[in-house]
Amino acid sequence: MIKIRKSVVRVKNKKQAKKKKVYHSFSPWRYYFVGTVIVLVGISLICRLAYIQVIEKDYLSNEADKRSLRVTQSISHRGNISDRYGEELAISVPAYAIWVDPKVVKKAYAFTKQQWLESKEINTRNGKVKYTKKKFYESKKWSALAEVLNYDLKKLAKVVSKPRGRFVYLKRQVNDPIVQYIKKLKIRGIASQLESHRYYPTGEINANILGFTDLDAKGIEGIEKSYNTYLQGQNGKKRVRKDRDGNVIANIKIISKKRLAGNLQLSIDQRIQSLAYSELKRAVKMNDATSGSLVLLDVHTGEIYAMVNYPSFNPNDRSQYKAYKSRNRAIADTFEPGSTVKPLVIVSALKNKKARVDEIINTSPGWMHIGGRRVRDGHNLGKIDLAMILKKSSNIGISKLALRLGPEKLQETMAQFGFGNDTGISLIGESVGNLPIRHRWSDFELATMSFGYGITTTTLQLAKAYAILGSGGIKYPTTILKNTNPVGGEQVVSKKIADQVLHMLEGVTQKGGTALKARVDGYRVAGKTGTSRKANSGGYGDDYVAIFAGIAPVSNPRFSLVVMINDPAGDHYYAGDVAAPVFSIVMKSALLLSHVRPDAMDSNYTLLESL
Template structure:
């Protein structure tokens, strides 16, 4: 019975399996999948159609963003040379080390606090140390800071600038430093090429050349005055680079490179070096505050030397102080004192108020003018015009000035260049001061005749003496070497200029005020000037010592003016302070320029012809 029941159950199960039906297709699922695939395909085809037909430049632009770059072709700043081609300012290759903070942070993922937490100060040496247990390249960052001469805290602050992609770490570094930084192989640290301004003559020419900033733009002196000429213009072009930064194609020139111009000065560096060394020595020996000197070619108006002290070395920016950079020869004004007496004599001769043979009585060595006293050092008695200059007589020159109308004397001073710019076209030049007033007292006119009440610069005074030396012709003053002969303009009669120059020879002879100005083998004409410095309410106890002169007398070539400001001690007279500088510099200038010693007969022949 049991077997029959099992057999019947088995047959029933078989029958049930045969009658069971399985679903093999779903129309709505099929439709959804089909529509999705069709929609994706349609979107892809639409996008392709858009990119190919409506906006075909999109992919090109995207590719250009990743590969097109603009590169610069640097135009190095032009050189500055002296009249014989010796380099005074040159541009040399240099580099800037910079950092991409975002790249650094991505590579090392540290915070500023974490960085500073690993900086320690050695209590013995006071130097910063970096914790060697910091991240695996910890030794490299202190090495970078040390070679770039920056402390670790500053380096951390630069790197932690938010959202920054560029910051300078150090500029104007040389190639060995760049090679060292490359070997450190620090992520985000790069370099770029730039230019460094170098001054081979250092402090000797610093006051006239000026200097440039880190971007090679002139900020002082000749560098600033002629910046656009010296700087040139960088070139720009569009290039295509590969992912490694290599240029694979030059696309387009965006800006054409314009080469910088070279500048040739009228300066003779040999004479300039002598002038600077002698001036520096005089300022230090006499414990003066400053000084300046100008050497001017009387026949061309070219400046062969212009030196100032104090100065500084422009190659060492740590020495930079504004007062050291000032070109005092053109910026600082002073009352010229007795150096204007030859000009007063010229004015009296021009307006017919005297003649070359007149003798003037200066007894008893003093006189009252407008209720005030004018005096000489001692009673000189009856003296001629040459003796007035030789002994620097205030009485004699005042008597000549009082014969002139104030406007006549002022006009003469103006003709000699006082109260006007010299035409040198350097930034910062002062024009000095000629007083303009409707009424003049006799005392004011008398004191103006020996250099009080007016102001001038060292260069202006040198130009005035150059006019005398050239026979009364004013030539354009220039710091640049001229390729063509200078064309001058006559301002006083030639015979008067020659006569006054001849009178000035006695100043350096025995009994004159400046025998220390003599130059062996040459006859020199000059004049001392020792004036008190003005201060609030009158004149103080400080002096300005000036010597101005020409040589050689037979055929003047150079005019030199030396100004020493506030010499200390008992030796403050120009004959002791400024005259020796004139002698040394004039001797060097004449010898280096191959100027022959004077021929007495030639000089007298020139005088007789007028």
Template sequence: MKRNSNRKKRAQQAQPRKVYHSFSPWRFWFVSITVAVIAMLLITRLAYIQIIEPDYLTNEADKRSLRVTKSVTHRGNISDRNGEELAISVPAYAIWVDPKAVKKAYAFTDEEWQASGVESKRTGKIRYSKKKFFESKKWPALAEVLDIKFEKLVQIVKKPKARFVYLKRQVNVPIVDYIKQLKLAGIANQLESHRYYPTGEINANIIGLTDLDAQGIEGIEKSYNRFLQGQTGKKRVRKDRLGNVIDDIEVLTKKKAAGNLQLSIDQRIQAVAYSQLKRAIKIHKATSGSVVVLDVHTGEIYAMANYPSFNPNDRSQYQPYKLRNRAITDTFEPGSTVKPFVIASALIYKKTDIDEVIDTSPGWMYLGGRRVRDGRNLGKINLAMILKKSSNIGVSKLALRLKPGQLQQTFADFGLGNDTGIGLIGESVGRLPLRHRWSDFELATMSFGYGITATTLQIAKAYAILGSGGKSYPITILKTPNPIEGEQVIPRNIALQVVHMMEGVSQQGGTARKAKVQGYRIAGKTGTSRKAEAGGYGDDYIAIFAGLAPASDPRFSIVVMINEPQGDRYYAGDVAAPVFSAVMQSALLLSHVRPDDEQTRYTLLDQLNDAQ
């Protein structure tokens, strides 16, 4: 055995050995060139990035980390003169969907979306195939809570390239929390602002409303939109991958706080004015109406009520005609409410005196072939009786003594034919014809309110001028701590004399006994005018009552206008005067104005305490 093993060893040693070379030139050069090329490419790329396009990586990083954030400014509040909120902004949310994210989450192609609904020939309704999306109960639940049809939701989600579509806006917090619990892909929310009006329909015509983007579109909301809106702040920040802000880069838009408005409106008086106006319109089956309460010494509006109205918190009620602020937009022929101005004009231009007696017999007269008449023959009456009995003959005779330009100038001094300066969008200036030649009949009819037009606010301002002793104050809807001094437009003694004459209107034998206010002397005038129509005047009327109280030292001017009262009782003394009485009493009591009648003072104070 040992001999055989030795033989094998000698045989193996006799065979030639294979030689392996450790170095290969072509491999070396291949590897070297490859490494060099890669190095050159890296160096070239590095040089390209750092020298030719040094901002490339910075821009790429900025795309992934820089964001613009908004600092939302909520719209300013609107309150009355006592601080009661009339319009406030509350947090709300908008629910939106990313259709692309929805399709990605459910792995649907555009073709599958297009084929997901088939119209049924029998019912005409869409029949959906039972795919994963439609089998989920969460999407019908989303449609139900947002009060939209499931078919409409599907159509929104099926939009091929959309990345942002609103589902519903102005959504409250409980609904948002419910939607979050559904955990639906592609559904998100964003914070926005919702406008809420605590007083509802009472102030809708003057406050107005905003759209879904919190932009004022009517009323004060529109007139003072820029002041109430403020300015949303924007800044560029850097965020990490978790969305946390790690650096503030720059301010793009500086945040500007929204302003708050305090109106001159007294909500207590406003509520009474609205309820009394609404009640009268319902009782007399009228079409519309308005009431204005004006402080004669400051020009501040304490109430401006209109009917019809609507609740701005329920947009389903919205109709443009219901939102119109009729006190400043609707014009009408003021009728006999202008007679005090004619008497004032005759006194100013010395065409009469305070004690003159005018013969109105036989109760009618012809001017240019046309007749002017009173309801009955009033005989010989003085100036105060002309107002008390509302004599067309008496006031026409005074107007005919005046030159047309003189009467026009007096009307203009009382603010007719011009804006009141309130500054609200939509105000009408009325119509005061200015021409050199007038017929006697035209001049006579203008003296009892025909041929000219005015708004409820204009009449209220004109009576406020009488009540303030002939001073005209700028009309304002905003509370003014320091009222502007008024401009004297007619002599003080004449204004006070006319106010004293108007006291007889609510007394025994006057045209508006229902305008009386317990404990206070009032001065006022009725106006019942026919409405003009094509070819003349129709059978519809406008009932107006304008007045001041207390007559001893006027504080408020109130005008009530009711449009087209129906039935036999359409006269202003029956329709508008009771509204004036209720509103004026509330305004005087709530403003702590001392009664003229001391005997009823304590009774009225008790009523005031009960009302509060």
């Protein structure tokens, strides 16, 4: 029994041994397979990395830069222009430009097929289905945008529907409330950018001398153009890297440094300028003239305290703009100065010792033949001195002095007083006038030049010539900028002769003179009228230019002032009636506002003033 059990046990043990599986702790083929896969993956990653870093490096870098690199701009606002006391004449204020990206609009507002199918309509006549698509710009948002920008809706649709456009201006120089309103519309593809808007607080008063800028804040007329580089400055540009939300995460490179614009301070006194413009405008309209100009100069510094023109325009409203209104007539328009050049002929005669201060010249019988033509006075003045020649504006007397001088001496003096040359003001559009230089002159041509025909000048040139008389014969550089460091002038004629002629001119504004209306209460005034005929294709017609040029106060000259009224067509056209009253009002205001003490007049002068 025992043996049988043992055999049974052995059989059972053998069966159990057969059923039990045996596992090996290490499998070589699996190890090799996994290792091979890891190596291949590593090699492929290394190859891919090498391909990206070496072969496609530039391409991928460029693609990354396209999505993240941007150029930001730091705006440098245009410099301000002010008068001599700091009152603003031209300023730059923030404004915005509204622009559209047509590609974004097209992508954002293109209709899907389902939207197009939902807009179908049934044509009841023939039973056919007609599909209609509502145009995107007919929505209320686009209508509101067109209205606030003052755009025609169809024109707006045409602009934003450009097939390849990425940037199109809709409107520029708009204010912040409009921008905020547009933002609330939340129209995709519509954006704004900051820019500058030029504003002129004094409007039409200074428009002719300041000029104006274009939409890009670039000067295109007047001082704005002449000093554009100085006023404009330079915007700063910087390349930066931005994230997907538009935040700057790195500053890459400064493309151009921001340069602040400069501010200009003019020599203009806006108080005098405003009054001068008002009086000139009134005189032009009252006398039914076509235009006028006025210049006020400081005789000791050459600074321009006032320069006005009429007609003018409001530079803040470009709808008023017309080319003829924008011209600075004081430096651009030339005219024959008429009798206002007679003092220079006397200066030349005294300087070249062709006449004496107390010399008497016979003008009888009030006319004379020169070169087969007649020169005449208004009436027979008889025997008169040099002062009376100016006081009565004698053509006969001044012609005789010119014939003594000859053309060369007379031309030399006029050139020294600035005729035929620019004034040095450095403004765009200045005319130099015309001082004929030729070898042969007839006696009649020389005579007519002595009373202002055959030569042309500007209002500023004439004011500068009279400033030389007022400064004691010194010619100072003319400037429209405030002169903080006055420079020396050039002595073109002796102080003695300049003072002698200045006192002769005082008689013009006294009793018996041609410009009683030019007098200024409390101040002694020297000046000269000039009423010249305007030349036309057939000679000289019946149109006139009325000019008055003067200096005050005579005892201690401070200002020279020239008023020119072009083509007065009213009842009066003589300079003593048309231009002299403007001179009186403007000069009085200039002297009082500049705190110039009144003259201590003698009893004879006071008596004459009261008559």
